[in-house]
Every structure is written in structure tokens, then in C-alpha cells.
Amino acid sequence: MLKVTNLHARVDDKAILTGLDLEIGAGEVHAIMGPNGSGKSTLANVLAGRDGYEVTEGTVEYDGQDLLALAPEERARRGVFLAFQYPVEIPGVNNAYLLKAALNAIRAHRGEPELDAFEFLALVKERMELMHMDESFLNRGVNEGFSGGEKKRNEILQMAILEPRLAVLDETDSGLDIDALKVVAAGVNSLRDPERAIVMVTHYQRLLDYIEPDYVHVLSGGRIVKTGDRTLALELEDRGYDWLREAASV
Amino acid sequence: MSTRSPDVQDLIAKKYKHGFVTDIDADTVPPGLNEDVVRLISAKKCEPAFLLEWRLKAYRHWLNMTEPQWAHVHHAPIDYQSISYYSAPKSRDDGPKSLDEVDPKLLETYEKLGIPLHERAILAGVAVDAVFDSVSVATTFKEKLSEAGVIFCSFSEAVKNHPDLVEAYLGSVVPYSDNFFATLNSAVFSDGSFVYVPKGVRCPMELSTYFRINAANTGQFERTLIVAEEGSHVSYLEGCTAPMRDENQLHAAVVELVALEGAQIKYSTVQNWYPGDENGVGGIYNFVTKRGDCRGDNSKISWTQVETGSAITWKYPSCILRGHNSVGEFYSVAVANNCQQADTGTKMIHIGRNTRSTVVSKGISAGRAQNAYRGLVKVLPGAEAARNYTQCDSLLMGDKCGAHTFPYVEVKEPTAQVEHEATTSKIGEDQLFYCLQRGLSEEDAVNMIVNGFCKEVFRELPMEFAVEAQNLLSVSLEGAIG
Ligand SMILES: Nc1ncnc2c1ncn2[C@@H]1O[C@H](COP(=O)(O)OP(=O)(O)OP(=O)(O)O)[C@@H](O)[C@H]1O
Ligand SMILES: [Mg+2]
DSSP: OEEEEEEEEEETTEEEEEEEEEEEOTTOEEEEEOOTTSSHHHHHHHHHTOTTEEEEEEEEEETTEEGGGSOHHHHHHTTEEEEOSSOOOEEEEEHHHHHHHHHHHHHHHHTOOOOOHHHHHHHHHHHHHHTTOOGGGGGSEETTTOOHHHHHHHHHHHHHHHOOSEEEEESTTTTOOHHHHHHHHHHHHHTOOTTOEEEEEOSOHHHHHHSOOSEEEEEETTEEEEEEOHHHHHHHHHHOSHHHHHHHHO | OOSSSOOHHHHHHHHHHHOSSTTOSSOBOOSOOOHHHHHHHHHHTTOOHHHHHHHHHHHHHHHTOOOOOOSSOOOOOOOGGGSOOOBOOOOGGGSOSSGGGSOHHHHHHHHHHTOOHHHHHHHTTOOGGGOHHHHHHHHHHHHHHHHHTOEEEEHHHHHHHOHHHHHHHTTSSSOTTSOHHHHHHHHHOOEEEEEEEOTTOBOSSOBSHHHHHHOTTOOSSEEEEEEEOTTOEEEEEEEOSSOBOOSOOEEOOEEEEEEOTTOEEEEEEEEOBOOOOTTOOSOOEEEEEEEEEEOSTTOEEEEEEEEOOOSEEEEOOEEEEOSTTOEEEEEEEEEEOTTOEEEEEEEEEEOSTTOEEEEEEEEEEETTOEEEEEEEEEEOTTOTTOEEEEEEEEEEESSSOEEEEEEEEEEOOTTOEEEEEEEEEEOOHHHHHHHHHTTOOHHHHHHHHHHHHHHHHHTTSOHHHHHHHHHHHHHHTTTSOO
């Protein structure tokens, strides 16, 4: 589904990704770990098409298409979803309103009819239950005054409603208490699907107890330096990243 | 006497000779301003002596005034002698005969704004006679209002039919000597609207739709007076969201509101004059004096405005909180795009005990526009327990525009509480990307963010207008990002 080859990217003239390779198939769950500042969020932003992230080399193929040639909203409509590490507040914009506009934009792209207010509300309520979210969140401003954990939950709610093909979750587990973590993990697990790929960026192997990944990658210095299965995460928990950095630099 | 270029004296002589009434149609006074012109205007309108005297006092005062220089705006000097101060209403026959003859671009804008079909023709200046509906609509409104005892008419009609009311209240809020532009207006005002709501009456409708149909051509020196008697309520809506084309570059209007004991006046403005092209050519200079007097205890005056038009806007709707427990409110969205300059704000003058004021100002700047908020909160000694809350937010789109905030606070009463909050934000790249990442188009995303930013103001607008105002904002900011 996704094939990243020799990806180089820079931000503000600073090279951050330096030849990253990654292949992800439909139905798979990948975890990406790595030290702070290694480029994990940068990868997520490049995939989503954020302004200011300049790709200097390499290719990204998504469903056989050149992903990098598409505008961010085009990528979103084709099923690329990014759960942000720091979801932004949009004061005054109703949470439900944004969701409905997003869902209908995506449905229009798929050639499906718009949902009317009733159908939309029914869908949202069902998914909110799944996320143990109170309905009052619908009528608040997007992320406005949400606690850190509530913002993360809201991201997964959006994912559950927009039903992307490729979801990149950037540290969705950070800032969640243990109960919230279970709820979010259950939500993500319910979205596992043979047609859908999930990439989770995380610092904690604990998340992987709840959402079992098929692959674990270590991103360091702008590249994937090691790939393994779940046990790699356990090993990282024991040994940290230094041994990999050394390995990578030789 | 030359028939080709009659000077003012000749004209006046001619008028006096032929009488006023028969000569009313189809003439324009040559450019220039002097005492005779003032007399002529008054004579043409068959005004009572008190009004002529008042105009003359204003004119003589104006001669000794200079144009204010302190607003954060720049424009070429205005030549007051090159303006024609009286022009009889133009015959509608000159206008387009049907919608087919109207600039399609204008019609497209009306459509985007969601303006009802039958109103589009009127707004586009199609001869009213051709638009059967509207006339009867207006008549129905008028009947309903007079049943309730509400007087709602043009200023000229009020002078004719209710001179005592006009004499009692005219200039009682904005004196003829108030400021350069208000004084000029007092000398030469052409027409405007008059509203009188009797004691205890709740005006049975928003004075909006009616206005939109009837007052499309109010001219350059407009004067509005609204008087709400004890315990009455009125909601008045000025202007309209449709782009107004106007050949007069300078507009200097005056609005006076008087709220007696327990009365409430809500005055909403949606203003969308031609702002000039991207290079700042053309466009209207809009210098307005708007002031409300909460004269009675427990009265309330609320200004809500959405400003997207004009090349230059200079405007500070104010409240004088004279009555005890009176309330003043100001909610404003000012959009400046391209080369527009806006210098707006409010003044809240606390005089009575326990008076309260709320100011919420949202400034949006895009292109190379400059947007300034200038606010004065003044609490006089004896205004015990007066409270003011001011919130002043600026949103910048792009990096060539500017936002400026000039808060002035003068508190002479120790028990008063004044709070001021100000924020400036760029239309968040982050917010924009967030919306794009969820699949929204850039245009939808910008609209959504801007409307969210303005929400606190929009919800103060009369319902049906809030929607139009949102559409208006998106039309005004088209192409502002990207
Ligand atoms: N706009 C920018 N200008 C300069 N440097 C930047 C910019 N954005 C990111 N960087 C740098 O790029 C590097 C990679 O950042 P990135 O956010 O991708 O790291 P990360 O792996 O997600 O880290 P973390 O685990 O802390 O979230 C960091 O050193 C960061 O400081
Ligand atoms: Mg990160």
C-alpha cells in the first residue's frame, strides 16, 4: 500500500530525513520508535503533505500513485489520515461541524452521497460511545480547552469516523492515563482491517501490549536503522537506543 | 445671467422665483460649499427655521475646524470644494430595465450571498416599478409598524411630519460641533432614517428587510436618529451585505441613538461598500460618527457591526452610559483586504452608577491591509461599581498586512473595574493544515477558521443576517490565502 524509498527531507534548510525506506502492506500494523528529534513526526508530516517540509530525494508510492504529487487535502480524501502529536485548537469552530465537513469531503471524493444531519449524528454517537467520549464534546470548539488526553481521544474519534486506508498515529499514547490508553487502544484495534494499514509512532512499549504490531522499526538520525517484530520493542525498553545508533554509524 | 454655468446665487434666485416644490426633481448644485449652499439644501427640503439655523451654526463652526489627522489611515487630501452637496434623487429611468442588463459579476455575488431573488433586482438598481413585489411588501411592513405606533420613515419625512420630535432629539447625542465630519454632516446632511418607538412598545419586527428594500440610495451625508421611549425595544439593521456601488467617494454619516429608561436599542450594521480594487483605486472613504445615549436608568444600547467594505473606514460607535445600571455593548468584525484601511473601535463613557460595558472586537487583515482598533473606556467620578470588559482579537492572513491596537483607558472612579484582553494571531498554518489533513479544501478551511474567529460577534446579529454575514466574509476574503 505504501512504499517509501530513499526519502530525504529538510525543514528550514535542515536535513532531517536522510534516506528512509519503509514498506507497509494493507492490513498491517507498524510501530515506529526512536529517540527524540530523530524525525518521526517529520516523516508523518511529509506523508501528510505539510507545507515547509521539502522532499529533496526519494519517492513515496501510495496505492501505486505518487503520493508526493498530491495536495494535502487530496491525500486525506484518498484515505491518508494523520493523528497529530499536538492537535491544534480551532476556537469557535464546532467540533461536529468540522467532522461533518471532513466526512462529506471524503465521501464526495469516493462518489458517495453526503450524509444528512441525522445519519451523521447517528454515526458520530455510535463512534463516540466506542471512544467513551461524552456527547458534549461535539458542540465544543475543535480541541478548544480539551485536556491533553481528550485531544488524543478526539483524534482517534475522527479516525473512527473518517475510516482512512492509511492511518499514522503520532504519539497518540503520550499523555493518556492508563484507562484512557485502554480505551484508545480498543478503539484502534476495532479499526484494524485487512484493507487498512496503521502506523503508530510511540516511545512506549506499553502501547504495544494493547495494540500488537506486526513490525517494529527504529528511526534514528533520519533513517530506519532496524526493523523487527514485537520483541524488538522489549529489547529497546531494556537497552535504549545507543547500541543502535552505534550500529548505524558504522 | 449665463444659462450654461449658473452659479449658486443664480440658482437660489431661480428657486425662490419658481418656488421649491415644482423644481425639486432633476438638478444638482455645482460643486462647492458656502452658506448659500446650506440655505439652498434646507430650502429645497422645505425645512422649518430651527433646522436651517442649526445647519448654519454647524457650517460656521466647521469653517474653523481642521480634518483630524490621528486616525491610522492615509489618503489623498479631500477637496471639500469639489463635492456637490445637493443632488436631487436620480430618476430611476437611468438604471437598468431588467436583470439582464445588470453586470453578471454583481449578480454572481448576490447569489453567493444568498440574497433572495426579488431583492437582487432592487439592489442592482433596476427601476423599482419593474419590481412589482417589493412595493407591496414595503407597504405591508409600514402598516404593521404604524399599528404598533412605531414611526419609521426617512429623515426628511420626519422633519415634515414630526418636527417637534426632530427638534427635541436632533443633535442631543452628537452635537453639531462634535467633530470635523459630524459637523460637516450637520451642515449639509441630505437624508437618512428616523425611528421613534413609543413608551412600552416592542417593535414588532426587525427593522431590516424593509430597510434593505427602501434605503439603497441614501447618499453621502446620511443622518439617522433613533429614539426609544421608556421601556421600549427596537432592533435596527443598517446596510446590507450586497456590494453597494456609489460614485460618492466621501461618506460622512451620523447616527444618534437615544434610549430612555429601561429602553433597549440594538443597532446592527453590515457594511459592504466598494473597497476599491486590489491596488486601492476607487473605493469609498467612510467617516462615520455613531453614538448612543443610554439616557435613562436600566437602558441598554448594543452595537453590532460587520465591516468589509470601504477603502478607508473611520468609525467608533460609542455609548454614553448616563443612566444608572445602563449597559453598553459593542461587537465588531472588521475585515480589511487588499489596500483597505480600517480604523475602528468604540468609546464607552461610564457616568451612571453600576453601568456595564462589553467590547468584543475582531479584526481580520489580509493582503496589504491595515486594521486598527482604537478603543476608549472612560469612567467618570461617581460611576460607582462601573465595569468594562474589552476583548480585542486580531487575525492576520499573510505577512504583508498589519493589525494595531490602541486602547485608551481613563478611570476616575476607584470602585470601577476595567479588564482588557488582546490577542493577535496569524491564521494558523497549523489550523489550516489540520483542516486540509481532514480533507477540507483550502477555501472551506479558511472560511471555517475565520467564521470561528468571529463567532462571538455573529451570534449577536439577527438570525437571517448572521448567515449572510458569514457568506459575505468568505466573499471578501476570497483568494486571501494561497
Ligand atoms: N521548523 C523546523 N525548523 C528547524 N528544525 C526543525 C523544524 N521542525 C523540526 N525540526 C527538527 O527536526 C528534528 C526532527 O523533528 P521531529 O519532530 O521529526 O522529531 P521526532 O522524532 O518526532 O521527535 P519526538 O520524539 O520528540 O516527537 C528535530 O531536531 C527538530 O528540532
Ligand atoms: Mg514527534
